[in-house]
Amino acid sequence: MYPNISKLNSFAKFFFILLSLNAVGQEKNLKNIQKLTNGGDNAEAYFSPNSSLLTLQVSNPKANILCDQIYMYDLQSKSYSSENLKLISTGKGRTTCSYFMPDGKHIIYASTHASSEACPAPPKPREGKYLWAVYPEFDIYIADLNGNIVKQLTNTPGYDAEAVVSPDGKKIAFTSTRSGDLELWTMDIDGSNLKQVTNGLGYDGGSFFSHDSKKLVFRSSRPKTEKDIKEYKDLLAENVVAPTEMEIYTCNVDGTDVKQVTHLGKANWAPFFSPNDKKIIFSSNHHSTRGYDFQLYMIDVDGSNLKQITWESEFNAFPMFSPDGKKLVWSSNRQQTAARETNVFIADWVDSDETENVKPELLNKHISYLASDELKGRLTGSVGEQKAADYISAQFKALGLKPYSGKTYLQKFDYKVRLSPNDSITDKSETNNGRNVIAYLDNKAAKTIVIGAHYDHLGLNEHNNSTKPNSKGEIHNGADDNASGVSGVLELARMLTKNKTTEKANYIFALFSGEEDGLIGSKHMAETLKTLYPNVVAMINMDMIGRLSDKKEMIVGGVGTSPEFKKLVEKNKPAGFNVTTEDSGIGPTDHTSFYLKDISVLNFFTGTHGDYHKPSDDTDKINFTGVKNIVEFVFRMANDVADLDKLEFTKTKANAGKTRPKYKVTMGIMPDYSEHPDGLHVDGVTENRPAQVAGIKEGDVITKIGTTTIKDVYNYMEALGKINPGDELEVTYVRDGETKVTKVKFE
Numbered sequence: 001m002y003p004n005i006s007k008l009n010s011f012a013k014f015f016f017i018l019l020s021l022n023a024v025g026q027e028k029n030l031k032n033i034q035k036l037t038n039g040g041d042n043a044e045a046y047f048s049p050n051s052s053l054l055t056l057q058v059s060n061p062k063a064n065i066l067c068d069q070i071y072m073y074d075l076q077s078k079s080y081s082s083e084n085l086k087l088i089s090t091g092k093g094r095t096t097c098s099y100f101m102p103d104g105k106h107i108i109y110a111s112t113h114a115s116s117e118a119c120p121a122p123p124k125p126r127e128g129k130y131l132w133a134v135y136p137e138f139d140i141y142i143a144d145l146n147g148n149i150v151k152q153l154t155n156t157p158g159y160d161a162e163a164v165v166s167p168d169g170k171k172i173a174f175t176s177t178r179s180g181d182l183e184l185w186t187m188d189i190d191g192s193n194l195k196q197v198t199n200g201l202g203y204d205g206g207s208f209f210s211h212d213s214k215k216l217v218f219r220s221s222r223p224k225t226e227k228d229i230k231e232y233k234d235l236l237a238e239n240v241v242a243p244t245e246m247e248i249y250t251c252n253v254d255g256t257d258v259k260q261v262t263h264l265g266k267a268n269w270a271p272f273f274s275p276n277d278k279k280i281i282f283s284s285n286h287h288s289t290r291g292y293d294f295q296l297y298m299i300d301v302d303g304s305n306l307k308q309i310t311w312e313s314e315f316n317a318f319p320m321f322s323p324d325g326k327k328l329v330w331s332s333n334r335q336q337t338a339a340r341e342t343n344v345f346i347a348d349w350v351d352s353d354e355t356e357n358v359k360p361e362l363l364n365k366h367i368s369y370l371a372s373d374e375l376k377g378r379l380t381g382s383v384g385e386q387k388a389a390d391y392i393s394a395q396f397k398a399l400g401l402k403p404y405s406g407k408t409y410l411q412k413f414d415y416k417v418r419l420s421p422n423d424s425i426t427d428k429s430e431t432n433n434g435r436n437v438i439a440y441l442d443n444k445a446a447k448t449i450v451i452g453a454h455y456d457h458l459g460l461n462e463h464n465n466s467t468k469p470n471s472k473g474e475i476h477n478g479a480d481d482n483a484s485g486v487s488g489v490l491e492l493a494r495m496l497t498k499n500k501t502t503e504k505a506n507y508i509f510a511l512f513s514g515e516e517d518g519l520i521g522s523k524h525m526a527e528t529l530k531t532l533y534p535n536v537v538a539m540i541n542m543d544m545i546g547r548l549s550d551k552k553e554m555i556v557g558g559v560g561t562s563p564e565f566k567k568l569v570e571k572n573k574p575a576g577f578n579v580t581t582e583d584s585g586i587g588p589t590d591h592t593s594f595y596l597k598d599i600s601v602l603n604f605f606t607g608t609h610g611d612y613h614k615p616s617d618d619t620d621k622i623n624f625t626g627v628k629n630i631v632e633f634v635f636r637m638a639n640d641v642a643d644l645d646k647l648e649f650t651k652t653k654a655n656a657g658k659t660r661p662k663y664k665v666t667m668g669i670m671p672d673y674s675e676h677p678d679g680l681h682v683d684g685v686t687e688n689r690p691a692q693v694a695g696i697k698e699g700d701v702i703t704k705i706g707t708t709t710i711k712d713v714y715n716y717m718e719a720l721g722k723i724n725p726g727d728e729l730e731v732t733y734v735r736d737g738e739t740k741v742t743k744v745k746f747e
């Protein structure tokens with residue numbers, strides 16, 4: 001398996017970061033976590049059949065254990081420490097992979113002592129590659145709990161190790177090179193009746209039996225390309241492997257019905273069946289951007305429902321459930337007192353609350369309905385908007401949620417609508433009305449968190465907010481913008497209401513209308529929020545979370561509005577996501593309305609795209625796996641914010657240029673974040689900054705910077721990203737219908 005934990009750790013020390021984060025709310029499956037050992041490398045701890053003892057592998061130079069040896073650990077001890085360890089291997093050579101025999105009075109393990117009493121040297125990394133030794137001197141022995149070897153089970157040349165015993169006590173599974181490749185084998189408990197189980201080229205190893213003794217779960221590296229195959233064979237000829245690519249598999253004990261469970265890439269290993277054999281817990285770094293960050297995950301045996309279990313430290317592996325299913329032991333770098341140490345931990349296992357799983361079929365149902373032609377694009381004040389409001393109200397009612405205020409979930413508002421983007425709002429402008437749909441989950445908590453999204457969209461482009469020319473009369477379905485965010489709020493409402501936990505916050509679920517006409521609904525709600533709910537501490541917004549790219553890039557805005565947010569985002573972001581954070585509490589969507597009332601805000605956004613504000617923003621283009629991962633992300637954030645004792649509000653600089661470190665220059669304007677097809681509307685200019693110096697005024701519409709056409713705030717930000725301080729560029733703008741050009745010196 002991983003005979004050289006110390007090697008892993010020397011690798012780890014380069015990346016050693018002591019995480020001082022509080023994991024409350026995240027490792028929900030692990031209660032009452034206790035550290036069993038203190039210092040050195042302690043790993044591969046496995047329970048005895050009655051759960052009272054562990055057998056594990058230890059090396060610890062400080063305790064003069066210089067080469068991995070097998071120790072027993074008594075879990076009945078009064079207190080937990082390394083003093084409970086008792087040597088039960090010979091103390092000679094190197095040992096690995098021990099496991100209790102069915103009687104609980106003997107163990108099985110692999111050792112090199114018969115070949116030499118010295119410690120075999122670990123392989124040196126080659127070309128920067130981390131290597132494992134598969135020492136050919138390893139043979140498998142049975143010993144009693146006083147360190148006496150009572151039987152040798154293997155004696156063929158080559159590697160024999162990684163032995164485990166079936167729960168029914170009849171079989172032993174192990175890994176051997178006797179066929180010329182690293183394969184799984186079984187034998188009867190007495191060492192007879194040898195059978196080869198796997199035969200694919202690659203390292204099949206680290207197997208464990210299912211609780212009904214019928215299946216094996218294991219991990220395998222399966223080199224595919226000619227180059228990889230050659231490298232694998234060359235290394236194996238030197239008794240080493242490079243364990244960087246491994247996936248989890250299952251098969252019947254006789255080797256039939258081989259199934260690949262994970263397709264995650266990188267190293268997925270140390271699998272173990274859950275107590276009911278329906279899931280597999282394993283260690284993986286597939287999410288990591290730098291290789292060394294192993295966390296425990298759980299996955300259904302059919303490969304669905306991947307779920308992260310551990311979130312602490314950079315190394316979590318070798319999970320094993322106690323035979324009664326009540327406890328989990330594993331090895332981890334958490335709670336270190338010195339760098340490089342790995343200790344064994346035990347925790348009470350708490351099954352996941354199934355109501356807290358995001359249901360993809362519900363996300364699909366919500367988005368499909370809201371973005372269907374029946375709702376005609378949900379224009380604020382239209383019949384389609386009212387249908388959407390009825391749908392959302394029905395969801396809230398089914399959950400038994402209270403109205404935000406008054407007797408219904410609806411909060412109505414009137415506003416003057418700008419029918420053409422060049423119009424200014426005057427008394428003669430047309431009056432429109434809209435309705436927010438808002439519910440309240442009363443957890444009798446001292447603080448309240450708003451989770452929101454806008455549900456309105458562009459309708460048939462009556463208000464001229466489309467980016468598609470001449471699209472009046474075409475239905476703008478708005479699947480990403482923002483049926484996706486609405487589906488997220490509705491799922492979070494269901495999860496937080498129906499789960500078994502009573503959170504330390506009350507939640508307001510707010511679906512806004514009037515967003516596309518200028519954040520009208522959210523502004524309206526923000527006006528009354530602090531009067532009605534003085535203990536509100538945060539607002540979490542989702543606007544356009546449906547288009548996660550292959551690179552899993554997303555933007556979390558508003559992280560500068562509380563000192564707590566950056567580390568919470570870092571801690572909770574989904575595996576493998578490339579999350580860009582932006583400090584500013586001001587952005588082109590509804591969280592802005594709450595930031596302006598001094599409330600800490602976060603905004604989740606998967607980025608703009610070619611269908612943005614076009615009739616083609618449809619349900620079939622939604623990345624539902626992405627939406628699911630983001631809603632889970634927001635769920636963890638909503639829990640962690642609830643768990644904070646105090647959430648401090650901080651003001652951020654409103655100027656986009658100042659708050660986005662990737663831009664080297666600013667222009668000194670306040671852009672209008674609501675959408676206009678004709679260019680970037682200037683809401684204000686700062687004294688003595690480049691725009692003002694060049695004569696640009698409030699109300700101007702910028703259409704071009706240099707050679708870049710500016711259609712909206714996104715183009716504008718893109719353009720700024722390419723400009724260096726001191727660059728002088730022509731800026732084209734429209735004032736009172738007249739096109740003007742001026743030179744702006746950017747700084």
Ligand SMILES: [Zn+2]
Nearest residue numbers: 481516613675
């Ligand atoms: Zn929009």
